Amino acid sequence: MIAKTVLSSYYPLGTISVIEQPFLWKNIFIVSLPKKNPSALISVINLIISSGLIIVLPRIKKFKLIAIYFIFLASIQMFSALFFTFSPSEFPYSATEFSEFYIKSEISIWIFMPLILSMALMLLPAPFLPKLMLILFALLYSFLFGTLRYIIFLFIIHEFSSLYMALLFFAFGPLIDFVYIVGIYSFYSSRLAESLKSSEAVWKWSY
DSSP: OHHHHHHHTTSOTTSSEEEEEEETTEEEEEEEOOOOOOOHHHHHHHHHHHHHHHHHGGGOOSSHHHHHHHHHHHHHHHHHHHHHHHOGGGOOOOHHHHHHHHHHHHHHHHHHHHHHHHHHHTTSSSOHHHHHHHHHHHHHHHHHHHHHHHHHHHHHHHHHOGGGHHHHHHHHSGGGHHHHHHHHHHHHHHHHHHHHTTOTTGGGGGO
16 A cells, blocks of 8 residues: 555556455455556667676676676566567566565565574574564564565556566565575674673583
């Protein structure tokens, strides 16, 4: 509902709607948008640029890991551009289906995140309350970040077409959530280790 309220201010009445879909043990609400395919010119331009990046980036000697990541992104965009260049009418996913898949992925992460963090924090020599606060903070961050990203994704897909759908999902979608989950856990464990580094008795659990 937050996403619909924000997006509705940018588009004519009736363009944005909310539909109900079953998921797990209850129904969920997702934003529905009309499908928009890119023009042939835009598809060809994206194909040329992404293909050029795939050719040029491997030649870069510095920042190899960053170059590999951008090659991966360029490959995704190249295949999307190829699809829309030669067979745009057969693209199997609509903006509404993307919206549904995104929401289901986020809900799955919100369900499993407390379990994963609980198991990771279980062995750390810290009181229960700080661990609980960390889990709640991670959930709150995930909800706020996930909602903002959802709105931005739908805006880009509706404004600039479904050509960027795969790139958005694989480059900045729910899969990247594990990065900040690991980051939050690493920050907490490093701060905990720093505060307890002089207490050998506390760290006996580790050996």
